[in-house]
Amino acid sequence: MASMIPADEQTNYEIFRDCVSEPVLRILAAPPKKEPKKRRREKKSKKPSKTTDVKQDSEPEPEPPSPPNDAEDLSEFIEYLSTDIFTSLPPSLRTLTHALSTASPSLQSTYALPLPPSTLSSIIAAVPVSTTDSLTSYALLTSPHHNPAVDLPPFLGPILAAYITTATTPPPPPSTTRTDACELCERDWIPTTYHHLIPKSTHARVLKRGWHRAEELGRVAWLCRACHSFVHRCAGNEELAREWYTVELLRGREDVGNWVKWVGRVRWKKS
Template identity: 45%
Template sequence: MIPTNEQENYELFRDALSSTLLQNMALDTPKERRRAKGRQNNDRSRIALEAKEKTLRSENAEDSLGSSDAEDLAEFIDYLSSEIFPSLPTTLRALSYANIQDDPSLSDTYSVPLTLTDTENLLTTLLPSVSESLSTYALIPNTDSLPNLLAPVLESYITAASTPPPLDRTSAAQATECELCGREHVGLSYHHLIPRSVHAKVLKRGWHKEWELSKVAWLCRACHSFVHKIESNESLAREWFTIERLAEREDVKKWVQWVGRVRWKAR
């Protein structure tokens, strides 16, 4: 079971693993496969192999997997991810841009590209069943190939996990709707989630990091005005500094439900 505080990074890792495995499967060629003797086959491993073989028999990879086969393969990838991710070092599982700002040594510890030694060191506590399963079902040639398979996975995960969050969700030219009420074709304004008037106090009190001060959301003028009416700038900075937190408030929910009905058609 993946802890709640690691769920976001787990999903990043699963996406990285999925991308690598699917690319390898698409480039693979059909060959005779033998299962290891005297070993109970995991159902999800068997399902993945069957889905892979169907992929390889098809001339068109885009049409190779039916919906049930794709679901089976997704289940197997999820299974592998749930076996591999918990075995990674704690600091790697919790890696984030914010953590790197607090502990710059993490940037050196998890710099990419990884060497073979780096990868092997990160996999020292990996369960043997993972490499055996991948090897048995021809996803890797042999158990010694596991670091080569997982190196690009780990590199992709590290890059995704350590990337700084966008300072704003989109540019003015790209913004198409209010991030609270969802209305389109209305004027949008630039709302600093941590109001500029309290930036000095925010840094002095340690409420947020300096790199977080430029986070913004695009709100319609009505929602922008409403947000500043319900809380002071200091309160917005301390408690209501994300669009998700604002959207969870009961008064905001009622406001959004009401103002969201006022819509204009595109001209």
């Protein structure tokens, strides 16, 4: 599906797909909730109940489709969602860059975060109905309204915010520490972001309590967006600074190890 994207929009599409994949992977990776077993109270009766006969004859309700969990199917599903939504975006948003945003006060105003309600509404109105149906079928939309104007903002709003932030952020300064692949899942075909192994918000406390030396505070790991978000869901900043301050320590966590094995199988097809 990525072949549908014009060459001059390909880089932005890949950023957008990465932003879409993070919440989809997070939601679908969560273990399904087990419903408590209901105990049936059977009444002893010699005569058969008419109500029981009716229930036995009635047809079972159709089950909703199961979300894709196979790595290849999941990759295709994310590609489908990303392509359908991205191609419905306004051209100015599909081609947004740091240079264009800096040079255009109009673009800065239109796509200032948080997005103005009028801008978000116009974007949502252009999303194909089939995409909304797929999101609803696979329980990616949590609202019970089944109304795109109500259901889509909580899902698409954060994706658009992450996309705009990434697309308009100036290129990072050259760094000898940057890697070609995510340092956790080792996928080398998706963008990476830098994760402060000792979060900046903890630096004063770290130095006061002597957890690390001052020269160690700037260490970073290059992680894909999905792994970066997962790490921050695993522990708070203070715990990360105190106990999980290297890639090796993070890899040693059972939950991170299980996540890395799972997400590492999700691959995009070459266009």
